[in-house]
Amino acid sequence: MSSGAEVTCSEVHRTYQMGRQSRLRRLLGRERSVPEVNAIDGVSIEVGRGEFVGLAGPSGSGKTTLLHLIAGLETPTAGTVTVDGVRLDELSSRERTRFRLDTVGVVFQRFHLLGSLSARANVALPLLERGEPKARRRERAANLLEQVGLGDRLAHRPGQLSGGERQRVAVARALATDPSLVVADEPTGELDSETADRVLDALAAVTADRTVVLASHDDRALDRTDRVIELTDAERTRAVPTTDAV
Amino acid sequence: MIRDRLRRLVGLAGLGVRRVVGRSTGPGGRRTIAGVVGTAVAVALLVSVTGVGVALAADATVLGSDVDYWIVPESGESSVLVASDTPELGSVHDATARIDDGADYATPVLTRPIRMEAGNAQEYVLVVGVIGAPDASNVAGASPQALTPGDPHYANGSYDGPWTGDLVATEGAARVLDVDENDAVTPTGSNRSFTVVNVDRSSGSPTVDLPIVLVHLSELQVLVGADEHDSANQFLVATNDRGVRSELAGLYDGATVETRSSLLAQETVDEGLPLALAIAGLLAALIVGVLFVSVTIGLEVLDQGPELSTMQAMGIGRRSRLLVIGVQTLATAAVGGLLGVALGWLVVFGIDRGIASAVGIPGAAMFHPLLIPYGIGIALVVGLLALPPVLWLVERASSGSRVI
Numbered sequence: 194m195s196s197g198a199e200v201t202c203s204e205v206h207r208t209y210q211m212g213r214q215s216r217l218r219r220l221l222g223r224e225r226s227v228p229e230v231n232a233i234d235g236v237s238i239e240v241g242r243g244e245f246v247g248l249a250g251p252s253g254s255g256k257t258t259l260l261h262l263i264a265g266l267e268t269p270t271a272g273t274v275t276v277d278g279v280r281l282d283e284l285s286s287r288e289r290t291r292f293r294l295d296t297v298g299v300v301f302q303r304f305h306l307l308g309s310l311s312a313r314a315n316v317a318l319p320l321l322e323r324g325e326p327k328a329r330r331r332e333r334a335a336n337l338l339e340q341v342g343l344g345d346r347l348a349h350r351p352g353q354l355s356g357g358e359r360q361r362v363a364v365a366r367a368l369a370t371d372p373s374l375v376v377a378d379e380p381t382g383e384l385d386s387e388t389a390d391r392v393l394d395a396l397a398a399v400t401a402d403r404t405v406v407l408a409s410h411d412d413r414a415l416d417r418t419d420r421v422i423e424l425t426d427a428e429r430t431r432a433v434p435t436t437d438a439v
Numbered sequence: 440m441i442r443d444r445l446r447r448l449v450g451l452a453g454l455g456v457r458r459v460v461g462r463s464t465g466p467g468g469r470r471t472i473a474g475v476v477g478t479a480v481a482v483a484l485l486v487s488v489t490g491v492g493v494a495l496a497a498d499a500t501v502l503g504s505d506v507d508y509w510i511v512p513e514s515g516e517s518s519v520l521v522a523s524d525t526p527e528l529g530s531v532h533d534a535t536a537r538i539d540d541g542a543d544y545a546t547p548v549l550t551r552p553i554r555m556e557a558g559n560a561q562e563y564v565l566v567v568g569v570i571g572a573p574d575a576s577n578v579a580g581a582s583p584q585a586l587t588p589g590d591p592h593y594a595n596g597s598y599d600g601p602w603t604g605d606l607v608a609t610e611g612a613a614r615v616l617d618v619d620e621n622d623a624v625t626p627t628g629s630n631r632s633f634t635v636v637n638v639d640r641s642s643g644s645p646t647v648d649l650p651i652v653l654v655h656l657s658e659l660q661v662l663v664g665a666d667e668h669d670s671a672n673q674f675l676v677a678t679n680d681r682g683v684r685s686e687l688a689g690l691y692d693g694a695t696v697e698t699r700s701s702l703l704a705q706e707t708v709d710e711g712l713p714l715a716l717a718i719a720g721l722l723a724a725l726i727v728g729v730l731f732v733s734v735t736i737g738l739e740v741l742d743q744g745p746e747l748s749t750m751q752a753m754g755i756g757r758r759s760r761l762l763v764i765g766v767q768t769l770a771t772a773a774v775g776g777l778l779g780v781a782l783g784w785l786v787v788f789g790i791d792r793g794i795a796s797a798v799g800i801p802g803a804a805m806f807h808p809l810l811i812p813y814g815i816g817i818a819l820v821v822g823l824l825a826l827p828p829v830l831w832l833v834e835r836a837s838s839g840s841r842v843i
Contacts, residue, residue: 266752287756294754305749309461310454321450322755324443350461366753 197243197404198277198296198373200263205272207232207258232258235272238422240404245397247415248408250424256408257378259424263406264297264376265289276374294322298367300377300396304359306351312338312362313347319369337365341395357388361395368399375400377407381414393417451759455766459774462739470739471771477731478775478821479782481724482814486783487804488720489813491790494805495712510674510687510694527670531656532593534674534690535570542678546570547671548578549656551663554627557616561627564612564650568659568671571605576677577641579651581609585637586655593657598666600657606633607653613638615650624652626662633658721817728772728821733828736768740829744836757834764833769822776818780811 211228218224233255240246248256261267262274265281266289274281276296284292293299306315316334325333335347341361351359360380367375380396381389393414396405407418415421463471510528528534531547538545549568554561567579571586586605594600606624608616618624618635625632633654660666676687687696740747750760783806790804 264752290751290754290756292754293752294756297754299752301749301752303745305745307458307746307749309458314457318454318750319753319755321454322447322753322759324445324447324450326446327450370754 197241197402199242199275200238200240200374200404200406201273201275202236202238202259202262203273203275205236205259205262205269205274206234207255207262207267208270233262233424236424237272240406243402243404245400245405245417245419246407247418247421248406248424249410249415249421254424256424260376260378260406260408263374264299265292294319294370296372296374298370298372298375300360300363300367300375300380302379302382304351304356304363304383306359306362306366308351311348311350312343312354315351315362316366316369318366323370333369334365337368337399338362340399341365342391355388356384357391360384360388360392364392364396364399373403375403375405377405377409379409379411380407381409381411386413389413447759448762451762452766455763456770458763458767459770470735470742474732474735474739474771475775475778477735478728478772478818479778481728481731481821482776482779482818483782483786484727485720485724485817486780486806486810486814487786487790488723489717489810490783490787490804490806492712492714492716492720493807493810494791494803495716510676510690510696527665527668527672528674528691528694529668529670531671531674532590532596532669538674538676538683538686538690542676542680542683544572544574544576544675544677546572546575546578546583546675547656548673548675549659549663549665549671550579551659553662555616555624555652556627557618557622557624560615560617562615562650564616564652566626566659566662567651567653568656569653570656576675578653578675579609580649581607581639581651581653582637582641583607583653586653590655590657592655592661596669598657598661602631602658603655604631604633604658605636605655607637607639608635609649609651610638610640611648612650612652614648629662631658631662724817725821725824728775728818729824732768732772732775732821733825736764736771736825736829737832740764740832740836747833747836761830761833764829765826768826768829769819772818772822772825773815776815776821779818780814783810783814 208229208231211230213227236255236259238259248259250256258267262269262281263276265274265276265284268274268282268289272282276292279292281289281292306312307318310318313331313334316337317330320330320333335344338344338347341364343358343361343365346354346358346362349358351362354362360383364380367377375396377396381392384392389411390413396407397417405418407414409415459471462468463475527549528547535545535547546569551566551568552563553566554563555566565579567581569575569578569583569586570590571583571588573584573588575583575586585607587603591600592598592602608618608624613619613635616624618638620635620638622635623632624635633652656671657666660669660671665671674687674690676683684696747760747764750763751757787804787806794803
């Protein structure tokens with residue numbers, strides 16, 4: 194079992210361009226200004242090993258963008274993101290992909306299971322990329338599905354599972370490679386309250402001792418975290434301080 | 440390390456195949472099925488057009504004659520059916536005597552279109568002169584076994600031996616002359632006559648419906664004036680002895696020895712139409728197949744954008760994602776190829792039977808066993824050609840940050 198990762202974001206900025214400069218315009222020297230949006234602007238946070246941290250804030254405050262940066266799905270426009278001493282902004286795209294495989298488990302709001310594969314095959318997928326033997330992949334996937342309460346759904350395809358069951362499969366998949374860091378974006382966003390509780394129970398059960406960063410609007414989800422970091426609207430507030438809340 | 444990598448490659452390739460099966464049997468699998476059907480249609484087109492081309496080439500060569508070697512004058516035609524007005528070989532009875540030892544059956548063949556009368560019917564038929572033998576192989580689709588053995592009228596070159604008048608008719612000849620066994624048939628303007636000793640109704644011969652009759656060689660030679668030089672158009676030799684070929688090559692200066700396989704291949708190339716048909720079929724299959732597969736799989740890739748992005752977010756590398764979709768594309772094409780070959784076989788069968796029943800000429804299309812690997816191979820080429828645009832779309836569709 195992993196002991197959890199240490200995450201540090203320091204003065205992180207992430208800007209998106211709204212549209213693209215055409216090559217023709219560039220060639221003709223008739224470039225026009227492309228509007229930019231600051232998704233996050235000067236965010237600094239620290240997450241200790243084994244912490245379960247919630248990210249809260251209104252829509253547009255940059256919760257998802259911050260998760261992208263921590264998971265290495267994107268790189269900051271400025272500032273640094275460090276996970277266990279590794280500067281993610283200095284890694285190539287290929288290195289970041291490998292980093293995610295080894296270090297990060299991701300839980301999506303809309304599950305995003307591969308519809309043509311069984312629950313067990315979905316969970317085993319990251320292990321396939323590692324070249325693990327088939328028997329070990331199957332055993333590991335079955336164990337994880339057992340832990341999230343889906344031991345009797347191994348052969349079911351996503352289309353044959355309920356929303357809560359799908360999200361629990363996604364939680365099991367995020368844990369397949371035994372990552373030290375788990376990021377979850379609105380994992381209960383598409384679920385009713387009872388189902389959401391079951392998913393959160395599963396998440397808590399399998400992520401003990403790991404570092405978890407969870408972005409959510411759902412107070413019940415945030416209640417389960419060790420602490421909550423409140424992000425304010427980046428459009429309105431250019432510098433967002435680290436805030437311990439609740 | 441190498442074992443891990445190999446295991447990963449095999450696993451990812453298996454994942455690609457499983458995705459084809461899973462998506463085609465699951466909900467929303469219409470695009471996968473469309474890709475398979477598109478390739479199948481393209482390959483069926485290829486197989487059927489090539490089948491027609493092969494039949495065209497084969498009709499001019501081997502069909503109807505169950506022999507292994509042809510000896511033909513160098514500028515001569517190699518088909519019994521089209522050899523009636525070509526350079527001829529001389530002293531053919533003597534030559535036959537020299538090759539008889541190494542062959543199961545050897546006969547010179549002389550062919551002439553002759554107008555024949557039987558009762559009230561008068562029709563041109565193709566008369567084929569051969570030497571009779573109880574174990575003779577088929578010539579021009581008919582069996583000479585019912586002819587009196589040997590060539591009695593030849594009589595060592597004197598042409599005064601007994602006139603047997605034996606005649607074997609194909610079903611087509613019997614129909615146009617309205618004759619059956621023991622009926623008399625007379626060449627128009629001749630005082631010689633023949634008696635039908637057998638109507639060869641053996642099914643399966645592509646020439647069964649053509650008006651062809653077999654008679655003794657010397658009797659035909661006398662009828663058409665070919666007895667002066669004891670001439671014939673060609674030799675047919677049936678044998679299992681490969682050593683006979685060199686012996687056959689020494690029979691005539693300026694004659695060539697052809698084998699069944701070389702004739703088929705050579706005629707396919709020599710004859711413009713079959714070659715053109717084969718090339719047209721190939722191009723059509725490639726273009727139609729590549730368009731179908733790349734468009735349908737491309738749409739599928741766009742549809743699978745979230746799945747590909749999910750794989751990227753999970754840490755599944757670019758090469759692995761390309762491998763999965765690449766295998767998925769090739770598997771779709773391969774399944775389409777298999778179905779296409781089966782469909783093509785049905786089309787070839789239908790063309791053959793349809794034309795045979797409509798105009799009475801069979802063998803319009805022919806399914807050669809080589810068309811099976813050919814069709815599947817072309818389907819895989821289709822898959823390979825469709826890969827670049829599909830993989831480009833995979834690159835465009837994968838972005839881990841899109842899904843969370």
